[in-house]
Amino acid sequence: MPAVLITGAASGIGRAAALQFAQQGWDCLLVDISPAIAELPQHCLAQGAASAQAFALDLTDAQALAELGRQLAELPALDALVNNAGISDSSGRPLSGQAPAQWQRLLRLNLQAPQALFDTCLPRLKPDARVVNVSSGAGHKAIPWRGLYSPSKAGLIAWSHSLAQRYPQLSVSTLCPGFVRTELVQGLMDAGRLALADAVAKIPLGRLAEPEEMAAALVFLAQPQAHVLSGQVLSVDGGSGIYGGSSRCALSTAVPAPLQTPLHLQLQAGRDAACDGAWLQALKADAPAHAAATGERCQGVVSTQALAPAVGDLLEAVLNAGQQFAATHARDASLLLLLPASAPQGVPAWQHQTALAAARMLVATLACEWATQGLRINALLLSPEQTTGAAVAQLLPLVRFLTGAQAQFVTGQSLDISGSKESQHG
Structure with a gap:
């Protein structure tokens, strides 16, 4: 069965992707710094995964990556690598006033860790493997007061493109999610700190995406038939990246169809x-x-x-x-x-x-x-x-x-x- 390594798999988009890969019978290698990652393999196995294994590690730790590389040498070769792990900056502080430790941590995880993990996994990637890097709509637009988040995601897009050119036998693509109803976003809405109408004000489709929709895109990009998209950016954002209007987008009342609808x-x-x-x-x-x-x-x-x-x-x-x-x-x-x-x-x-x-x-x-x-x-x-x-x-x-x-x-x-x-x- 095909094998995939997913980072940031303990929650949100990464967890949803792990479960969808599992439903298709993949071998799932699950990486996250959170101790909660230890519980995910049993859920993947229950969904139909051929096998599932968790790795609790910090992707910015060179020694931890070296140990991961040694463990991967004993496991099936990888059909797909999904670089999903990342963090944002919610401090609200301007970059001019940030200490190096604050912005360096974000840059190491969002931009440098995917490159280091690719180098670690390269000996275990199959000749026609797929690499999917999760960036953000913020990689196309500057978002102030979020530190180096936008620059790091822009750099990830550019690195994906150069990687696709350097390794033409691989399929290297980038997923740019829009506003997703993750646990964090739902918690902000439940606490009254974020109004749904404000969240979708610049999303033409008038709703937030569900983590399962991002996961469906990741699973498709990890398939052999996605090779035609190598070097490309797939924006799954409800149209927010193309919207240039000054008026607020209307809140949609439509219910999205189930993902498996024929x-x-x-x-x-x-x-x-x-x-x-x-x-x-x-x-x-x-x-x-x-x-x-x-x-x-x-x-x-x-x-x-x-x-x-x-x-x-x-x-x-x-x-x-x-x-x-x-x-x-x-x-x-x-x-x-x-x-x-x-x-x-x-x-x-x-x-x-x-x-x-x-x-x-x-x-x-x-x-x-x-x-x-x-x-x-x-x-x-x-x-x-x-x-x-x-x-x-x-x-x-x-x-x-x-x-x-x-x-x-x-x-x-x-x-x-x-x-x-x-x-x-x-």
């Missing part, structure tokens, strides 16, 4: 017959494996309309696809747009990049406008080789994840999985 996936066809045929064939072949019995199903749509637009009409193609989707889905559905990462023949690269930047911002804008209806929209940037044939079937697990119940807190994201230098640098 998905009904349809094709919104475009102008490329070969591409549409490949997708129809893939969906037809995939249908028996995901056939829903009776009851509620998530509604998902994958659109090829913008893959081969008329020259100069990429933005219009995206808008038309969005309008068509919104006209046929009143609420609680998801649209995944497929976009061409590189310029089609006869179109200058600069012209395509201009249109593509506008199209990606349109995806974000639609996501913010649709959120109150429970409608989501995301996009994948593809190379021409990824639009037909066997490549389509290989993309289907990612498409199903992004349009299904396990990614209900993901919206407004445009992920470039093309590997195209043009799409990344223009």
Whole structure:
């Protein structure tokens, strides 16, 4: 069975992830500084883990990491490493007034410990292993009065990207959670120190994420089919990272679907017959494996309309696809747009990049406008080789994840999985 090592596993996102890995029969190696980690293996075994073992240690302690390395040498090789452990700074003190001990501890755990743990685990990682680093939306935006939290998370994102380039045989991705209803956050709300309406004021989907939703993303990123996302950042934040409005977002009254809700996936066809045929064939072949019995199903749509637009009409193609989707889905559905990462023949690269930047911002804008209806929209940037044939079937697990119940807190994201230098640098 596959094996995963998870740090920060005693509570919150880490604990939820451990239990979900266990449900899929993984060998679970669980690391946390809290003595409570000793109780988790029995819960994982009860959920179906092939095996489970706890390691109570401080990840900033070099000797403790060396001892962990010696213990790992006697255990199964790792299919996945999840760097989830981290701390914040709740002192409220400005950085200019902080003693070195205060900011050094945060930096060592949030940024330096994942690097040291990777070096420790590298001899035990399988050749195609997945490394998932848990950063934060704070890695994209400066949050004052929280010490080096934002800088440390920004550094973790950059390190993940460089690691993916240095070890192309591995899959290295970053998860950026939004506001999550962890034990700490729930405690603040129960004590009256945090109002739910204030917490979601900048979250278009109008709610907090549950730890189980972050765990579902971690489990997906730890699977072999997530290799296409190597070097990428997956923001599971309800749209908070893309929201630029000045008004407060409305509090959602909708109840999220259970994570295991079946998905009904349809094709919104475009102008490329070969591409549409490949997708129809893939969906037809995939249908028996995901056939829903009776009851509620998530509604998902994958659109090829913008893959081969008329020259100069990429933005219009995206808008038309969005309008068509919104006209046929009143609420609680998801649209995944497929976009061409590189310029089609006869179109200058600069012209395509201009249109593509506008199209990606349109995806974000639609996501913010649709959120109150429970409608989501995301996009994948593809190379021409990824639009037909066997490549389509290989993309289907990612498409199903992004349009299904396990990614209900993901919206407004445009992920470039093309590997195209043009799409990344223009």
